[in-house]
Amino acid sequence: MSLIDDARAVRENAHAPYSKFKVGAAIRTTDGQVFVGCNVENVAYPEGTCAEAGAIAAMVAAGGARTLAEVAVIADSPTPIPPCGGCRQKLKEFGAADVPVTLATMAGGSETTTIGALLPGAFDASHMES
Ligand code: THU
DSSP states (O other): OOHHHHHHHHHTTOBOTTTOOOEEEEEEETTSOEEEEEOBOOSSGGGOBOHHHHHHHHHHHHTSOOOEEEEEEEESSSSOOOOOHHHHHHHHHHSOTTOEEEEEETTSOEEEEEHHHHSTTOOOGGGGOO
16 A cells, blocks of 8 residues: 555545545655544634644654655645645654655646755754854
């Protein structure tokens, strides 16, 4: 099963009654573990969370390796969906610039980019050095 298959499966569990837009995400860590997440919306709209954020939270909570090796995101969209700005920063926190990110549609479209390409000029810890 590919990482996109994992993302497609968890997408079904999304709680998206407001946008009706279900998203699934799956991440593989450098020690081979896979974690999944889906978007979880809330009637107080800003409290909703993205699929990528859910997968990252599951990885961190599991307590093992927290270095990303691969990321996959899927939605039922005309073209592969780009992760939102906040999720790009969240992915960057745990993955190197060259980590592949596959973005897919339910219709079979897909494209692969990288964490670095998604967030050029990223803010990181070096910016806090005095
Ligand atoms: N969404 C994600 O879960 N991931 C993305 O990369 C883009 C957007 C969700 C948030 C919200 O529940 C719905 O898609 C519509 O914006």
